[in-house]
Amino acid sequence: MERQRKTISCFMWLAMAGMIFLGVQASSVALAEYPDRPVEIIVKGGPGSGISQLGHFAAKLAPKYxxxxxxCLYKKGGSGAVAQAYIQKRSADGYHVFMDTTTTAIVLARGKVPFTEKDWQGVIRLQVDPQGVAVRADSPWKNFKDLAAWIRKNPGKLRWAGSHAVGIDPYTVALLLKATGLDSTDIKYVPAEGASHMTTMLLGKHIDVATLNPREVKEQEAAGNFRVLGTGHPERLKDHPNWPTFKEQGFDVVVAIWRGALVKAGTPAAVVKKLHDTFNAMRQDPAFVQFLKNASQIDGYMGGPDKFDPFFKEQVQKMKAYFAK
Amino acid sequence: MRRGEILIALFLIVVSVAAWISSAGFVAETAMVRTLSPAFYPRLVVGGIIFCALLMLVRARHARTREATVAWGQWYKVPLAAGAMFLQVFSFEELGVFPSAWISLVLLMWITRVRLRMNLLISTGFLVFVYLFFVLLLQLKFPTEFLPTLLGRD
Amino acid sequence: MLENWILGLNQLTQWQVLVAIIFGVGMGIVVGAMPGLSGVTGVALMIPFTYVLSPIVSVVLLVSLYSAAEYGGSITAITINTPGTPSAAITALDGYPLTQKGQTGRALSLSITSSVYGGLFSTVMLIVFSIPLAQVAIAFGPVQYFALGVFGLSIIASLAGGNWLKGVIAALIGLLLKTVGSDPLTGAFRFTFGWPPLWDGVAFVPTMLGLFAITEVLIIIESGAKSRLIKGAAFSTERMPWREIRGLWKCMLRSGVIGTVVGIIPGAGAVMGSIVSYNEARRFSKKPEEFGHGSLEGVCAAETANNGVVGGALVPLLTLGVPGSGSTAVLLGALMLHNVAPGPLLFSKHPDIVYGIFISLFLANIVMLVFGLVGVRFWLKVVQVSPAVLAPLIFGVAFIGAYCVGGSVGDIVVMVVIGLMGYVMRKFKLPLVPVVIALVLGEMVEISFRRALIISGGSFLVFVKDPISLGLLIVAVLSIAYAIIRDVRPSQTKQAH
Structure with a gap:
């Protein structure tokens, strides 16, 4: 009995010591060349969200390079505020990569987090997802010009939905209205819960217009249920050459959701470059090309950090101006 | 008179009034949407709570039968248990999820008076299960580093 | 049509598909039973594993997992009063009292049979009526959702029975909790106390874990970790005989229909299906007084309905490309990864996938029946574990469950705080299920109401002009009025008995 007790307590201490040993080893200091330990990709969504799919995919593919x-770690909450705080609390050594979307720019511009765009360093833009406007195929508007003319004739009548009340969709709607010389009081903006919600409402004739991305609209368009009135891409989309752009219709609106990688500002330039080269190589991997294609996403590469970082900061500034109004 | 109900009704009224006051600070962030004030609905709910709590007060005062008072059992163990829970919540990022969960489990089973030997065995066995199922099978990531901030690795 | 079935059956000749079904069902039951991991998390966690699998194998795996998880939730609801999935909270209402009477075996065998029945029934509905039923999904706009939400809330008044005031207070607490976070229509921060984890509201899974798992742990600890059997009850391993289960066929049929139809309405979900079907079962029951104290009909209604929701939720996904529930939304993302985009053209573009799903749903339910019946033996052992050991372990699992969903410390803090709140509520006999119902329906009621007014331009007439909305609102008003009248004149109802 006594011996048994001793064996068990011995086993306990060993187990305890083992756990601590592994923990210490995982966090022991070593100043070898970057990267000498696993790199974390932090996403703001939970399992199953679009950004976590990208995060997981990158975590699987990029180590090769x-x-x-x-x-890939989830840090959910506060539209990415929790994830931002998680990274900003840690040192700027490139071991914590923030895989994120336009939402970060919006959150920073709203000024709700104790960080600014200067606390971040853009690494690479991986995807762009142009904003688009769709209506039911049986509605009278054939293109965006028709729609604008109709709004002008019937102010305050059009039921136009977008995701959420604050975000990229209302921002897009505001830009479009501004480009047509209209005002937000000329329509009824209906904040929806997301793309599926808008699709259902549009199919059920509860709304007239929806703000949707190519991935969200292509199936309904192919089935002949919806018509795309315009996209916020600079030129026509390769996979959908029949969709007009806003630009060609005379409305200078280019707006898209992007997804890409950011790190804490102050990360050594060599580390940023290493990360950029890694993701850039991954971007050209056939598996990643297929991943983008399946998700109906467009490759969003725009050059090294020297291109993406200023783009990101400029976007935050633009959004700040929009929210200040 | 039912003392328990009066107590909870008064508590609800206090919380509701506080919620009502704090709802004055709700600011709409966008002019894009023309809708009811964001404080409208919370105030409706809070008003409902106050109304129901008052009704409960009146009923409790006039109740002829004295309902059996709330049985509190070994109530002093509840704050202890909550303490053990919060200990894990606030320590697992620093200690690593396994040591911190182990400590909390042992504490909780000490509170429920499990014999020490069983206690240690079950706690360790449970963590082995967590490792096998959640970490190996489901590939979930947990903080496992020991004292990352202290040892300079964050 | 026939060739599509052959195409679907063809898929099953691949051994991987059969393995996927068995693995999916097994995982689903475990994930569902694990507090904090529900069908939606289970499906999402499996996605990275499906990268290497062929589309059909992935889909079959995920669909099997999803349908089995809805059953799995009932196991822990019945055995330890900690619903593994949100909708199992309704199962716990009667399932746990059955355990306290020592009748766990009966409750568990009934729950697996009802679940399988609900799953098979809704699969048939999905196959036969999916195209016309899809119209139900798009008929629901903001106006109808508001009415549906009010109708759901009105059930609370009738569920709470004589104590409707406490039920209503509990529901109002739930509605208030749901307003925490950024207001979806204006972006205003409500009751967030400047704490970022609350910006997106109190997350549902941690709240459920707090209300049930943590509260139960605290109650067990406070009671001195005594046996959970009611005084005088003896523990029995007896299962429910088949002829008794057969006697519940009316309840099963009704709940199957309710579950499927509610499942079709996007966003209504399994909790709503279970509540409505539970309420109807009580209304039609010969022994309504047993509900809440261990009614077999209650367990049957809740379990049939939440598995019925599975088939229903797949209707809009497969026909319109619109997910009907959280799990199907994740499923949609997974399908897209495999270049199978659900939409109106899915039937013509990927008949192999669609018919593969149909056939695998049948098989998954049969595998589930086998696993479930064999599993009863194991779960009966879990019930007999001393509460002193069980309580700390429930906390251990709940902690992991709350953390893995979002990786956020805030979620766990919310869980423990809500758990303490639930403990206090239970001590003062405030029921917890109305809180869950209110959390599920709170946003539907508030946001749909305001959204409907945005669309109507401020006119309230829309709610009475629409036949669906008007019908639901009238039923809601009647059932609230009935509950109040019954409460005000208790003497008369007593005489009637």
Whole structure:
């Protein structure tokens, strides 16, 4: 009995010591060349969200080019505020990569988090997802010009939905209205819960116009239920050459959701470059090309950090101006 | 008179009044949407709570039968248990999820008076299960580093 | 049509598909039973594993997992009063009292049979009527959702029975909790106390874990971790005989229909299906007084309905490309990864996938029946574990469940705080299920109401002009009025008995 007790307590201490040992080892200090330990990819969504799919995919594919393993971590909450705080609390050493979307720019511009765009360093833009406007195929508007003319004739009548009340969709609607010389009081903007919600409402004739991205509209368009009145891409989309752009219809609105990687500002330039090269190589991997294609996303590469970083900061500034109104 | 009900009704009224006051600070962030004030509905709910709590007060005062008072059992163990829970919540990022969960489990089973030997065995066995199922099978990521901030690795 | 079935059956000749069904069902039951991991998290967690699988195998795996998880939730609801999935909270209402009477075996065998029945029934509905039923999904706009939400809330008044005031207070607490976070229509921060984890509202999974798992742990600890059997009851391993289960066929049929139809309405979900069907079962029951104290009909209604929702939720997904529930939304993302975009053209573009799903749903339910019946033996052992050991372990699992959903410390803090709140509520006999119902329906009521007014330009007439909305609102008003009248004149109802 006594011996048994001793064996068990011995086992306990060993187990405890083992746990701590592994923990210490995982966090022991070593100043080898970057990256000498797994790199974390932090996403703001939970399992199953679009951004977590990208995060997981990158964590699976990129280690091949980084020479070090990567893990995808969820830090959900506050539209990414929790994830931002998680990274900003840590040192700027490139071991915590923020895989995120336009939402970050919006959150920063709203000024609700104790960080600014200067606390971030853009690494690479991986995807762009142009904003688009769709109506039911049986509605009278054939293109965006028709729609604008109709709104002008019937102010305050059009039921136009977008995701959420504050975000990229209302921003897009505001830009479009501004480009047509209209005002937000000329329509009824209906904040929806997301793309599926808008699709259902549009199919059920509860709304007239929806703000949707190519991925969200292409199936309904192919089935002949919806018509795309315009996209916020600079030129016509390769996969959908029949969709007009806003630009060609005379409305200078280019707006898209992007997804890409950011790190904490102050990360050494060599580390940023290493990360950029890794993701850039991954971007050209056939598996990633297929991943983008399946998700109906467009490759959003715009050059190194020297291109993406200023783009990101400028976007935050633009959004700030929009929210200040 | 039912003391328990009076107490909870008064508590609800206090919280509701506080919620009503704080709802004055709700600011709409966008002019895009023309809708009811964001404080309208919370105030409706809070008003409902106050109304129901008052009704409960009146009923409790006039109740002829004295309902059996709330049985509190070994109530002093509840704050202890909550303490053990919060200990894990606030320590697992620093200690690593396994040591911190182990400590909390042992504490909780100490509170429920499990014999020490069983206690240690079950706690360890449970963590082995967590490792096998959640970490190995489901590939979930948990903070496992020991004292990352202290040891300079964050 | 026939060739599509052959195409679907053809898929099953691949051994991987059969393995996927068995693995999916097994995982689904475990994930569903695990507090904090529900069907939606289970499906989402499996997605990275499906990268390497062929589209059909992935879909079959995820669909099997999803349907089995809805059953799995009932296991922990019945055995330890900690619903593994949100909708199992309704199962716990009667399932746990059955355990306290020592009748766990009966409750568990009934729950698996009802679940399988609900799953099979809704699969048939999905196959036969999916195209016309899809119209139900798009008929629901903001106006109808508001009415549906009010109708759902009105059930609380009738569920709470004589204590409707406490039920209403609990529901109002739930509605208030739901307003926490950024207001979806104006972006205003409500009751967030400047704490970022609350910006998106109190997350549903941690709240459920707090209300049930943590509260139960605290109650067990406070009671000195005594046996959970009611005084005088003896523990029995007896299962429910088949002829008794057969006697519940009316309840099953009704709940199957309710579950499927509610499942079709996007966003209504399994909790709503279970509540409505539970309420109807009580209304039609010969022994309504047993509900809440261990009614077999209650367990049957809730379990049939929440599995019926599975088939229903797939209707809009497969026909319109619109997910009908959280799990199907994740499923949609998974399908897209495999270049199978659900939409109106899915039937013509990927008949192999669609008919593969149909056939695998049948098979998954049969596998589930086998696993479930065999599993009863194991779960009966879990019930007999001393509460002193069980309580800390429930907390351990709840902690992991709350953390893995979002990786946020805030979620766990919310869980423990809500758990303490639930403990206090239970001590003062405020029921917890109305809080869950209110959390599920709160946004539907508030936001749909305001959204409907945005669309109507401020006119309230829309709610009475629409036949669906008018009908639901009238039923809601009647059932609230009935509950109040019954409460005000307790003497008369007593005489009637």
């Amino acid at each position: 980084l020479g070090q393993s990567m893990v």
